[in-house]
């Protein structure tokens with residue numbers, strides 16, 4: 001199962017990814033988290049030790065040069081990447097985590113080695129590996145057309161009360177449809193009342209809502225064992241629907 005998580009800035013994408021990863025690991029599932037947000041903080045949210053010391057793949061200059069560097073005036077467009085996830089991920093709490101770093105903007109005709117390596121790596125992660133993958137994406141929609149997010153099994157769009165994140169969700173849904181992403185779900189986060197719930201249900205259109213997460217400061221301070229159940233339920237819902 002390969003799942004990407006998207007949504008407007010600050011809605012709770014990273015919190016959801018961390019919860020899903022912790023829930024999967026607690027069931028002894030093999031999991032890999034991909035932090036694909038250039039402004040990455042999934043390691044910190046997972047309470048990994050020394051999150052600031054993790055080097056994103058995009059900054060591994062020697063590796064990039066070795067695998068995708070220029071040779072005789074050409075960049076390698078399909079560099080070897082299959083050994084990278086295991087070699088360069090960090091592993092704690094039974095969770096593998098790979099921090100991608102920033103991909104340079106597409107559409108500029110840039111075939112620089114970083115992009116070539118990151119694209120090949122992303123494709124490999126989504127189609128070439130066995131374990132469950134949870135990908136934390138950067139906010140917004142612009143980047144969705146880039147890379148290979150179209151191959152994931154499901155895209156979860158996180159929304160929160162208020163129309164802005166729902167408008168973003170609807171834009172993401174349209175783009176995801178264009179990318180032929182198979183399943184699109186929403187998770188409604190930061191719910192404080194039944195009015196919040198009703199308003200999201202009313203405005204989200206045809207996006208299938210996987211679940212509602214209450215607004216709870218304690219949830220994000222520490223995703224403790226009693227909170228993991230909620231994320232396990234979300235995983236069961238996804239499994240039943242894809």
Ligand SMILES: Nc1ncnc2c1ncn2[C@@H]1O[C@H](COP(=O)(O)OP(=O)(O)OP(=O)(O)O)[C@@H](O)[C@H]1O
Nearest residue numbers: 009010011012013014015139190214215216217220
């Ligand atoms: N259910 C919740 N209850 C209370 N606070 C929450 C909840 N979910 C997330 N938060 C808080 O909201 C803020 C944003 O959450 P998070 O970082 O997960 O969002 P994000 O969508 O990944 O943001 P970004 O777009 O910056 O990557 C954080 O301070 C987080 O602790």
Ligand SMILES: [Mg+2]
Nearest residue numbers: 013014037136
């Ligand atoms: Mg985030």
